[in-house]
Amino acid sequence: MEKSKFSRRSFFKLAATAVAVVPLLTKVTSSLAADSCPTTGPAGKAIANPLEGMGKTLQYVVDAKTSKNPKFKAGSKCGTCKFYNAAKADGGYAPCTMMGMKYVTNCGWCTSFAAKA
Numbered sequence: 001m002e003k004s005k006f007s008r009r010s011f012f013k014l015a016a017t018a019v020a021v022v023p024l025l026t027k028v029t030s031s032l033a034a035d036s037c038p039t040t041g042p043a044g045k046a047i048a049n050p051l052e053g054m055g056k057t058l059q060y061v062v063d064a065k066t067s068k069n070p071k072f073k074a075g076s077k078c079g080t081c082k083f084y085n086a087a088k089a090d091g092g093y094a095p096c097t098m099m100g101m102k103y104v105t106n107c108g109w110c111t112s113f114a115a116k117a
Contacts, residue, residue, distance in 0.1 A: 037063050037107040038092030048102040064109035071111055079106030082116045
């Protein structure tokens with residue numbers, strides 16, 4: 001009978017390590033996914049344009065990290081704003097009350113940002 005290369009002790013060490021690492025990998029993967037901005041708006045929906053209308057007036061940016069506005073505070077974004085209608089979200093976009101119900105990205109930002117209560 002040939003002896004196994006792995007002992008029972010080494011198996012349990014490996015299993016314990018795997019159990020500890022899997023939740024960490026899950027957390028890192030989900031945080032990376034949460035940081036990504038959608039690249040295309042939902043088909044057939046009116047999308048807010050940063051260069052015209054209310055988008056220009058409210059200095060809307062598609063990615064909050066790119067805002068140069070002095071009112072911008074790190075961590076604030078459309079997805080956490082009280083005017084963002086998450087119940088009607090579609091592919092990372094949802095209608096915004098301040099943009100005349102045009103769709104904005106969940107990672108966008110504008111000067112009317114107000115954190116959800």
